[in-house]
């Protein structure tokens with residue numbers, strides 16, 4: 001049985017792969033459950049662990065924690081890329097909420113245990129970042145916009161965790177309190193197949209389309225050397241989201257594979273998180289935002305466009321059925 005760290009002390013006691021400082025709050029031995037099977041030891045040597053209430057859990061895919069070299073630290077009060085502010089001034093202060101709306105037991109103790117968090121978290125919000133790389137996304141969220149998200153998923157399938165899941169990240173308005181969020185590196189969906197952004201970001205060679213990062217991006221931050229990001233499907237995907245016709249290239253195979261592993265781990269840790277997406281009465285993918293009552297009742301995977309009427313991510317190319325299929329495997 002491992003020990004939860006005191007979340008009130010988490011700014012000085014962040015989980016580290018090399019050492020995890022845990023306070024001595026012992027829980028009684030509990031019955032076997034889904035998350036026990038994937039809990040890692042506190043050293044987190046495998047490199048695939050995510051942090052939930054200070055405890056580490058295996059995902060089976062590469063995860064870089066905020067405390068690791070090259071990680072993205074949403075707790076930091078300093079800009080991640082001070083040389084790239086270019087006319088913006090970095091405003092210190094919170095980019096997340098230190099507490100979700102807490103059950104009474106948490107309010108009294110100030111400590112989040114996994115069991116408390118499980119009572120609160122039941123949605124996993126999927127975004128694309130319109131930045132194209134996780135490095136660029138973190139720069140925009142953290143250095144420029146004072147926003148946050150728990151996970152970034154880069155083009156090569158590397159996942160970055162920027163905050164413990166006990167924190168309320170600021171990524172999806174009405175979903176923030178009850179959700180985990182992920183920003184997938186992708187330049188987005190557009191109202192024309194010949195849109196300037198698509199022409200700028202994609203080239204085609206004998207193997208099909210691939211991402212050619214614009215020259216203005218001096219450092220992509222992609223960890224896999226010489227990685228070529230190819231959309232999983234060669235053709236542009238057209239579809240209608242929130243009543244708009246949009247065109248978009250698909251995500252990479254590496255992104256789908258990593259997202260499926262992460263989703264499977266989250267579904268084990270959070271029993272209320274259903275592995276499904278919002279559907280129409282006919283059982284098809286819903287492509288508009290949920291009404292207030294529907295949203296309140298919905299638990300499961302959810303696109304940003306299901307949360308807000310002014311959003312279209314993760315776009316028409318995101319293959320929800322593929323994700324469900326890979327999660328269930």
Ligand SMILES: [Zn+2]
Pocket residue numbers: 126127128304311313
């Ligand atoms: Zn979004």
